[in-house]
Amino acid sequence: MKKDILLLPGDGIGPEIIDSAVAILEAIAKKFKHEFTFKQHLIGGAAIDAASTPLPTETIAAAKKVDAVLLGAVGGPKWDQNPSHLRPERGLLAIRKALDLYANLRPVKGFEHLLDASPLKPDIINGSDLLIVRELTGGLYFGEPSQRSKDGQSVVDTLTYTRYEMERIIKKAFESAQLRKQKLTSVDKANVLESSKLWREIVDQQKPFYPDVEVNHMLVDAAAMKLITEPNSFDVIVTENMFGDILSDEASVLTGSLGMLPSASLAENGIGLYEPAHGSAPDIAGQGIANPIAMILSAAMMLRYSFKMDTEASNIEQAVEATINNGYYTADLKVKTGSLVTTKEMTNNILRNI
Numbered sequence: 001m002k003k004d005i006l007l008l009p010g011d012g013i014g015p016e017i018i019d020s021a022v023a024i025l026e027a028i029a030k031k032f033k034h035e036f037t038f039k040q041h042l043i044g045g046a047a048i049d050a051a052s053t054p055l056p057t058e059t060i061a062a063a064k065k066v067d068a069v070l071l072g073a074v075g076g077p078k079w080d081q082n083p084s085h086l087r088p089e090r091g092l093l094a095i096r097k098a099l100d101l102y103a104n105l106r107p108v109k110g111f112e113h114l115l116d117a118s119p120l121k122p123d124i125i126n127g128s129d130l131l132i133v134r135e136l137t138g139g140l141y142f143g144e145p146s147q148r149s150k151d152g153q154s155v156v157d158t159l160t161y162t163r164y165e166m167e168r169i170i171k172k173a174f175e176s177a178q179l180r181k182q183k184l185t186s187v188d189k190a191n192v193l194e195s196s197k198l199w200r201e202i203v204d205q206q207k208p209f210y211p212d213v214e215v216n217h218m219l220v221d222a223a224a225m226k227l228i229t230e231p232n233s234f235d236v237i238v239t240e241n242m243f244g245d246i247l248s249d250e251a252s253v254l255t256g257s258l259g260m261l262p263s264a265s266l267a268e269n270g271i272g273l274y275e276p277a278h279g280s281a282p283d284i285a286g287q288g289i290a291n292p293i294a295m296i297l298s299a300a301m302m303l304r305y306s307f308k309m310d311t312e313a314s315n316i317e318q319a320v321e322a323t324i325n326n327g328y329y330t331a332d333l334k335v336k337t338g339s340l341v342t343t344k345e346m347t348n349n350i351l352r353n354i
């Protein structure tokens with residue numbers, strides 16, 4: 001099969017881990033006789049430096065012409081003092097909105113061999129396997145106004161959602177639960193927020209259409225606690241944008257590192273964008289030590305969701321697991337034994353297992 005892929009490496013460790021994903025995809029193309037072509041464009045800080053905007057129109061135009069997009073990460077201290085329209089993160093939010101990538105699927109799966117990489121007790125996290133379904137194009141990150149008052153003494157951020165936006169992500173989560181262990185936890189703050197009250201209502205309205213799915217509601221503060229004390233009580237979690245952002249970074253602790261968590265950002269009928277859950281990790285950028293696994297597993301999600309290449313996606317996932325089982329780890333994984341490797345060495349070891 002012939003597929004065109006747009007690469008958006010972005011900033012920090014983004015270009016380093018995108019190189020790893022491309023190497024893996026080239027090996028898959030060779031093994032399964034596919035033809036993957038790669039185009040590259042700018043986003044984030046790199047785009048601000050080159051084109052004075054975090055999301056050039058060429059990038060969006062290119063994204064609309066390909067079969068899928070792979071994104072590294074954006075941001076870094078170089079741009080932290082920029083006005084908000086010239087922040088790298090604006091580019092990421094804007095591409096999500098422009099492509100209507102409303103559904104962010106973040107699988108969290110612990111590897112047995114990495115149990116001691118987590119600060120949590122092995123008997124609690126053993127077998128962790130859950131999916132966070134995060135709404136990605138609404139809520140606080142997109143609401144207007146979002147600004148400081150003229151005298152600098154007050155601020156406003158706005159949380160808006162339409163019924164339509166809530167309904168489509170909630171349906172997506174029910175469908176995801178049907179394909180897994182048929183258990184859905186809806187996370188909100190319905191004891192305080194009007195948006196969460198509507199969210200809960202919609203979950204209850206949708207429930208009868210998915211009789212095979214067991215549903216419960218949980219307040220986000222309690223969910224944050226349960227996620228690391230009883231992770232195996234979850235199957236699919238559905239929640240709004242900011243709660244999902246925070247809970248997924250927290251959930252990465254179950255796997256031993258934020259560098260292990262992939263994601264798929266999906267539209268209703270359109271292109272998919274695949275990106276690790278982590279950011280640009282400026283503290284380790286340029287050192288060649290970033291963990292490429294979140295990015296590589298995101299590429300596997302691209303094969304599965306956008307290209308319907310299940311066997312190829314499983315091949316990547318099994319190669320990652322085999323490499324971990326062989327004892328290779330990057331510096332972010334605080335394991336006690338094994339072989340510490342660089343980004344390139346980890347990638348080459350995974351390649352050997354493809």
Ligand SMILES: NC(=O)C1=CN([C@@H]2O[C@H](COP(=O)(O)OP(=O)(O)OC[C@H]3O[C@@H](n4cnc5c(N)ncnc54)[C@H](O)[C@@H]3O)[C@@H](O)[C@H]2O)C=CC1
Nearest residue numbers: 073074075076258259278279280281282283284290291332
């Ligand atoms: N999707 C994106 O592009 C995101 C961008 N950001 C941006 O990234 C920049 C840095 O933000 P932080 O809060 O530091 O979050 P971060 O996710 O970049 O890093 C948090 C910690 O995790 C480590 N880490 C993350 N990914 C890693 C990997 N693959 N391998 C090894 N270690 C890894 C980092 O070294 C750091 O210690 C900021 O500008 C932020 O706005 C943050 C989150 C998501």
Ligand SMILES: CC(C)CC(=O)C(=O)O
Nearest residue numbers: 089092093141245277278
């Ligand atoms: C710009 C941020 C919302 C990115 C982020 O933290 C994420 O998507 O996880």
Ligand SMILES: [Mg+2]
Nearest residue numbers: 245246249277
């Ligand atoms: Mg985040």
